[in-house]
Amino acid sequence: MADISVILPDGSTRSLPLGATAGDLAADIGPGLAKAALIATVDDVEVDLSASLADGQQVSIITAASDAGLETLRHSTAHVLAQAVLEMYPGATYAVGPPIQDGFYYDFDLPDGATISDDDLEAIEARMQEIIAADQPFERHEVSAAEGLDLFADHPYKREIIETVAMASTAGGKGDSADELADEVSGDGRISYYRNSDTFIDLCRGPHVPSTGRLGHFKLMSVAGAYWRRDAGRPSLQRVYGTAWASRKDLAAHLHRLAEAEKRDHRRLARDLDLLSWPTELGPGLAVWHPKGAAVRRIIEDYSRDRHDDGGYQFVYSPHIARSELWETSGHLDFYRESMYPAMEMDGASYLPKPMNCPFHVLIYKSSQRSYRHLPIRMFELGTVYRYELSGAVHGLMRSRGFTQDDSHIFATREQAPAEIASLLAFVLSVLRAFGFESFDARLATRPQEKSVGEDAEWDLATEALREALTAAELDYAVDEGGGAFYGPKIDVDVRDAIGRSWQLSTIQVDFQLPERFGLEYVGADGGRHRPVMIHRALMGSIERFFGVLLEHYGGAFPAWLAPVQAAVLPVAASHGDYAAEAQARLSRAGFRVEVSDAQEPLGRRIRAAKLQKLPYVLVVGDDDVAHGTVGVNARGSDGDERGVPLEDFAARLGDEVDAHR
RNA sequence: GCCCGAGUAGCUCAGUCGGCAGAGCAGCUGUCUUGUAAACAGCAGGUCGCAGGUUCGAUUCCUGUCUCGGGCUCCA
Numbered sequence: 001m002a003d004i005s006v007i008l009p010d011g012s013t014r015s016l017p018l019g020a021t022a023g024d025l026a027a028d029i030g031p032g033l034a035k036a037a038l039i040a041t042v043d044d045v046e047v048d049l050s051a052s053l054a055d056g057q058q059v060s061i062i063t064a065a066s067d068a069g070l071e072t073l074r075h076s077t078a079h080v081l082a083q084a085v086l087e088m089y090p091g092a093t094y095a096v097g098p099p100i101q102d103g104f105y106y107d108f109d110l111p112d113g114a115t116i117s118d119d120d121l122e123a124i125e126a127r128m129q130e131i132i133a134a135d136q137p138f139e140r141h142e143v144s145a146a147e148g149l150d151l152f153a154d155h156p157y158k159r160e161i162i163e164t165v166a167m168a169s170t171a172g173g174k175g176d177s178a179d180e181l182a183d184e185v186s187g188d189g190r191i192s193y194y195r196n197s198d199t200f201i202d203l204c205r206g207p208h209v210p211s212t213g214r215l216g217h218f219k220l221m222s223v224a225g226a227y228w229r230r231d232a233g234r235p236s237l238q239r240v241y242g243t244a245w246a247s248r249k250d251l252a253a254h255l256h257r258l259a260e261a262e263k264r265d266h267r268r269l270a271r272d273l274d275l276l277s278w279p280t281e282l283g284p285g286l287a288v289w290h291p292k293g294a295a296v297r298r299i300i301e302d303y304s305r306d307r308h309d310d311g312g313y314q315f316v317y318s319p320h321i322a323r324s325e326l327w328e329t330s331g332h333l334d335f336y337r338e339s340m341y342p343a344m345e346m347d348g349a350s351y352l353p354k355p356m357n358c359p360f361h362v363l364i365y366k367s368s369q370r371s372y373r374h375l376p377i378r379m380f381e382l383g384t385v386y387r388y389e390l391s392g393a394v395h396g397l398m399r400s401r402g403f404t405q406d407d408s409h410i411f412a413t414r415e416q417a418p419a420e421i422a423s424l425l426a427f428v429l430s431v432l433r434a435f436g437f438e439s440f441d442a443r444l445a446t447r448p449q450e451k452s453v454g455e456d457a458e459w460d461l462a463t464e465a466l467r468e469a470l471t472a473a474e475l476d477y478a479v480d481e482g483g484g485a486f487y488g489p490k491i492d493v494d495v496r497d498a499i500g501r502s503w504q505l506s507t508i509q510v511d512f513q514l515p516e517r518f519g520l521e522y523v524g525a526d527g528g529r530h531r532p533v534m535i536h537r538a539l540m541g542s543i544e545r546f547f548g549v550l551l552e553h554y555g556g557a558f559p560a561w562l563a564p565v566q567a568a569v570l571p572v573a574a575s576h577g578d579y580a581a582e583a584q585a586r587l588s589r590a591g592f593r594v595e596v597s598d599a600q601e602p603l604g605r606r607i608r609a610a611k612l613q614k615l616p617y618v619l620v621v622g623d624d625d626v627a628h629g630t631v632g633v634n635a636r637g638s639d640g641d642e643r644g645v646p647l648e649d650f651a652a653r654l655g656d657e658v659d660a661h662r
Numbered sequence: 663g664c665c666c667g668a669g670u671a672g673c674u675c676a677g678u679c680g681g682c683a684g685a686g687c688a689g690c691u692g693u694c695u696u697g698u699a700a701a702c703a704g705c706a707g708g709u710c711g712c713a714g715g716u717u718c719g720a721u722u723c724c725u726g727u728c729u730c731g732g733g734c735u736c737c738a
Contacts, residue, residue, distance in 0.1 A: 105733095115666065224733030225665020236665045239733070271673080280711085280729050336738060356738060385738095390663055391729095393736060485738050509738085536738090573695045599695060608699035622697050634698060641698055 064246030135213030
């Protein structure tokens, strides 16, 4: 019998009998691998373990240890979900069910507009576990598109997938709409489907795990509405979300992370720590800042102002509304009218609340004749803007309808722009690091196909300048094709928080358009008039959002330099009240934010209250402390407490911590 | 804006198969005067999100609406 020889990832070769499958290879390498194997890649194409191998192929066995393996696991679990739902809801039909970050979803259309509720998820999970216990094989089949249409005769969404992807490809080329469905089936005029019981098949490109018994560490998370093919004009489907993992331990760890994230939810912490609230009387997306929240915000803003002072920025202010003519000139009315609050008609003019600060800064630039000697001009404003976010998009501080940007606009010559952008990026990262963020992801967003203005050459020039700045900053970045603003390309910087989530904060945008639209000029060394480049930059993005991210990053336990209350002084008994007040006064004079919690209640109770407020320090003072001028220091996060610390020593320690931003 | 779900005391929640609405915590008052994460007692607190409808009677059933949560879309 003839043998074939395949090449393994480490470069070695292995002989197998003719007709051997990827699964056979895994078994040949070792029983451990055979057990862990989920799929394989053959010449970099993912295939089922049941796929036959041919001589000379590069083969790699994929387990759940890799992203590809985990994705397959999730995709297969989605199929099991579909099988369970179709069995439990007669007449239901199914649309698509891909793997996503941490899990999967599947979209269903139930008969007579029936809906799945969260309470139903447990029963569906139970049915899924039965299917998994039955260890049904995932059998791959390939048929022509026409046969596929017959096979899925009762399932219009599946038919539409076959028609848009498989059919379109045979007619030559596939449109944009087919791309998003391309994961479902291959586009060569034939389709593949998987059968895992007499009654259940699903259209799918694959690959899948060998059998349902390989699954099991999953949990259904929620139900939501979603449109068929993301189109608001198409039917609304029931989308069931689930999470799936390689092991019970991984699943438990994921659920634990979610619970941690929920504990860190800034809306919950904002209430528990009395930082801010969202009275319904104000309307969606509008918050009021309570004294403690305002205290933290003020520290953030003051720090930002200090850094901008040092960075050579000039501080400006601008009003909250402006006449519609301004927004016509700037282009906002053309491109973003639907996101702007509507006009107020006054004295024959209409005034609109500002969604951005840029045009005002442009007018400041324009207020006098500028020379190349003055450039670059860096303007800075904490400017509050209003944007009519869709009601469903509003989310606490992360997406609000009124917010304050730490906005700056830099006017520079074209020659200055690249260097200016590079130093700007360094400035941005330096400030973010000062707030405890260490890990960043950057994106370079290029010209949108629609909704943009300007010449291609200018876009290319600007995009290149941004690219160079990213390289200079040694920042890894992804390219977001078409993700730019209507007036120019941009760099977005995301930060990673303490539990690994990513948040978009900073943005740097190059703009040739506004200078053009407003006719900005400077006089060059040659005596001629030239057009400056404008660079838009928001560092924290919005103060509100930045505050929300910080709150979740620290889980409410702000470092001492940011904490609204840095220490509470707790007299053991009422007789120590005077000393406690004196200690507070001395610390306050030294510039610290300190409260006294007097002896109306038992000490343990007051300590507990202070701990729940996540104060950096609880200072207990009793007879010994009164006698020696000391305090008992109970630091947040430490096990025990330190007795008899001289007040001056504590003040010095707190001062060091504040200076170091710890 | 659209889909799904939820709105009961400041917070977390229970409850009423249509018949005067409950607990814990928080708050207030009093007693206790405490050495490192919950002293004791009492008081007060609700048009059961809002508006219509059905009903002898609605917090409960129906309709609409507002707000919130999850998702879609969007995010200058």
